Amino acid sequence: MSAKETILIVDDEKEILKLMEIYLKNEGYELLKASDGLEALELLGNNEVDLIILDVMMPRLDGIEACMRIREERDMPIIMLSAKSQDIDKIAGLSIGADDYVTKPFNPLELMARVKSQLRRYNRFNKRTDVSKDEIVIEDLVINVATHTVTVEQKEVKLTPREFAILHLLAVNKDIVLSMDKIYEEVWKEPYMESKNTVMVHIRKLREKIERDPRSPRYIKTVWGIGYKMESS
Template sequence: MQETILLVEDDTQINEMVESHLKREGYTVFTAFDGQAALDLFAQENVDLIILDLMLPAFNGLDIVQLIRRESMLPILIMSAKDSDVDKALGLGFGADDYIGKPFSLIELTARVKAALRRSKQYSQQHEEKEHVVSVRDLSINLNSFSVSKKGEPINLTVKEFQILSLLATSPNQVFTKGQLFESVWKEAYYGDDNVINVHIRRLREKIEDDASAPMYIKTIWGIGYKMEMHT
């Protein structure tokens, strides 16, 4: 079965160029030119990945990411001319899985799409055989259903947030460097850019900690990295 991509881009020329290229690569592609159309298609179609521009009519890209993350952990690739570190951090922090800045090559875009879909598929296959729940004090992490709850209340995490949390929780009190976290979760070489890891850890803490400024679960080991604290 062909994998399905939702392409959200208001520039007609870019939209048509990317759509044609992805179809030649063997993907089924649905296209939207504004935020509302994107949300409508997401609700109607079974989508495996979303490619999303930030600057859109109706709803902007970050609004869309937040709305989709309430329902789904499918991979989201932001594609935008807003290519500063601040915009990357904001986009990734809101729940996107990857970011590609305009202008971009279609070869690079295809590589990122394939990598995102491969990671998503592999991660699902690893945990579909049996249910595995890890408990850390008030947190319950289901590695099979990719769900997290705290004191019985569900917590909505992005794919990357869940992968970071499950990696730390399944290796309690082990210290992971930022490079180890990045290479374990993103399956790519780490070149010393801490920004992506810092943003994901911050957003993860905001969701699981009682007080993100005084974390009890994910502890910072200054100058090294992070670990899951198993005891208060």
């Protein structure tokens, strides 16, 4: 295999690091290794990384907090590892930005398959949608960050500044579920204080402008009980 992607593996268990290193190197990937979240953030600041395998339970900075910090600036795939197997733990990991969740002990071959799947999906989507630094393209929806304009099926849609900010926030965090409090705090730049209806009203108006059928949206999906997301395809 001639893969050249760089993978950052983050785990405080040396045996797990070594096991993943053997299999990933055998597949041709470049590797970076960290033993906790703080070390991982430092490596990310100095290196280009295509995918992260991130353990949940670690000293200094755990995987949950590290994932949240990474998602503030990066959108590469994140696969979380955890000894916890309860559905609520998986939902928690996925809701804060992880793309996949693998329970320890794991089959290394299954992990390799998940790594390849996430990289294929990420690379295919980015080649299709990242037209320029100023544009985000998702199917027939084009968001121009420089001019603050939005077109759907080549027709310009007039959005308010708040509507544009919500749409842009969801688009740059594609495939990540954002809670209503997260959306409110990012867009309104103030603490979330039971402002659920405010966000819902803006999402409804946004859908009326960009969706063919707001009752069956293509772009902005509702994840019941958690929040909203925009999907890759």
